[in-house]
Amino acid sequence: MLELSILFPSILNGLTTGAVYALIALGLTLIYGVLHIINFAHGAVLMIALYGVFFLNAKLGLDPYAALPVMVPGMFALGYALQRFVIGRASHGKDENILLATLGLTLVLENFALYAWRSDTRTIETPYTFSTVDVAGAMISTPKVVAFFGALAATAILLAFIARSDLGRAIRAVARERQGAKLVGIDVEHVFAMSFGIGLACLGAAACFLLPAYYVNPQVGNGFVLIAFTIVVLGGMGSFAGALLGGFIIGVVESVGGLWLGESLGQIGIFVIFIAILLFRPQGIFGART
Amino acid sequence: MLQARHVSISFGGLKAVDDASLAVPAGSITSLIGPNGAGKSTLFGILSGFLEPDAGSVSFLGQEVTGLAPHRICRLGMTRTFQMAQPFAGQTVRENIAVGSHLHRAQRKAALAHAESIALRVGLSGRLDRPARDLTIAGRKRLELARALATEPKLLLLDEVLAGLNPQEVSEMSPVIRSIRDGGVTVLMIEHVMQAVMNLSEHTWVLNNGRLIAEGKPADVTRDPRVIEAYLGRGAAERLRTSGNEAHA
């Protein structure tokens, strides 16, 4: 039905977007796996990160990829502070409270952006914005190719860190068995804050890879929230492999769906998948049925 | 009144209830005992509709009820309590009990009044208008009992309603349970408190590792070597007998 010459680049584009989605979802699934909270503000924070990359470029002339060493630690610090001083306080142990608190955070961030930077859509221009790379006959824009490899590299680093480092071990312990972790002396509050920080640091990295091929305005977060949740739920809450696989699947679905139905209608496919998974297989691909 | 036939259920490879068959005669107080993890609450879940067995059937008052939703079984006349007493935290004791009363009463006033009379029977009248979340353990257990009683059941399934109570509280609750039976309600109770099992129930079933291993009068059952071994381990019955001590369950 669809010619391969059109389908193939679409799939490739979907994979590049998917890699960035995967990185975003990884942060979200880490936060859920460790803190058991659904970070509704994930999209809004990504939006702030995108603005960060934008202004680093606009005011300081910093290339978005060169901004990585600034964005990643910066977002980490923001995440740590948010969890320690805002979200952690609001929880009172109730699911709904976190949901509302992170919703409140979304409102604050989105409207702060609106107030501070108006609603104009911003993009950045780099020497490579318009160049393309030939991938087996398909012309893929360079920023997207860089995003693909960059996101994969960031993911690999994150997974290695979780698997090998002491903190990573502590994080996995808290995720698996909170009380037990406390009993063996792990500072659970600290781990929570670190995990939240890492989750947001992923967003910092993702923003650096995303902006060259995308844009930012105060509302972009909304679009990313549901996509991120769809990926996390599809892959299985708390599963890294799931976030990775889910990211690629959703990226491709979005790209091919957009080809077929047009860009706005194409997004429906994602939400329908989301609803279907929640209804029929809420544990996702890799999750365990509780 | 209640019959379970060859009921089994597994959770991920672990057989929690294994080919269990029991019967509860109308008008009796029957107890279900067994060591922790034996599957007693799981069996209750099957009887009351919260769990669907993999095999077997449950009939209540001659009617097949296997796999019926819990609220339907309650409306047929079988009400259960929960081991972990969960009051409706946002409401008063009176409002809590009224939820049960509403099963047979549509009017709010009637339900609230009925709730008051039930509270009197279980000894909660002093706390009627206090928030349910402020109750002590003993209070919560009474509330659990009161709510179930308010549904005016024919059969009451009590899941460790005496657990966590001190001996004085136990001796206060026991006559309440007896009076419930005397009022025409059949009782099936899961209990660890042997004092109550011996004093209150006429017939006892023993569950161990999901299987029913003994039944009979409480006094006989607690002397049964298989039952002793279930609680105290292999060879315990022999050891106790040869050491000349009286067997305690």
Place this chain on the structure above:
Amino acid sequence: MKTLYAILVLCGAVALLPAFVSSGVVLNLVIMTLYATLLGQAWNILAGFGGQYSFGHAAFFGTGAYASAALQVHFGVNAWLCLPFAIVCGAAVGALVGALSFRYGLRGSYFALVTLAFAEVFRILANSVKFTGGGVGLLVPLKSSALDFQFQGKAGFLYVILALTLAGFLLSWWLKHSRYGAWLTAVRDNEDSAAALGVDVFRVKLQAIVISAGLTAAGGAFYVQYFQYIDPHLAYGPAVSVEALLGPIVGGLGTVFGPLLGAAALKLLGELTRNLMGDAPGVSLMIYGAVLIAMVTFLPRGIGGLFQRLAAKAP
């Protein structure tokens, strides 16, 4: 009883307002506060009384708005007749969302996310379909006649929204004094215990979402008549869903007056902010977000809960 009198007195007082106040600005403020109250009351039924937190109430609002607008624009149906139709459409969407979500046992955050997803699906559909005017939306033709649910001054609109909020108050009062309300709050507080006591949990939840959706849809139909315009973002965007939940959370979940208290407090805060900081975009919502976080952290029972606590401490 006391509550009932309070409701009637309050509504009576508001009804008399146009006789003493002719300022369009003041009347508009009262109308918008009551409108926010209505949305809050509807959300409160499902969340405050029922314990199911929806983040996508826009799905019901937008359906009511579009149902009314589309009928008028495409079929010339009288706007008053569109109101019950809008309510039915909204309720139907509520039934759909509820039947799917509750049948598959979605609770807590998962339920909130699913409702959000539904609202988004509707938004995308409305944006892409001719019947709803696509991205451009629908403009309701100007009729300027009370017979067509449009009024010259504000008073007419005030009475309509007042009637709707009165219905909301009475519904909330009924929930506090009826068997259904007892069942609903039981389901909120502990589903298993409720089921063990004979409550048909699925049915109760479904009925709650249908009622909540219908009332929200009425708000949508009112919106269309008041502003004479609707588009996918206004109808199904996150702003409506947020507006619906802010009032009850600030004012007190599961109470009769909570939505009104919250809506009034937030409107007041909004006006204060506007006076202090001008009409800068996003400022009031930023403050609302901060209020939301503060409420959840420090005052989970809302302002109403605070009053209750103080009253309980009084000698």
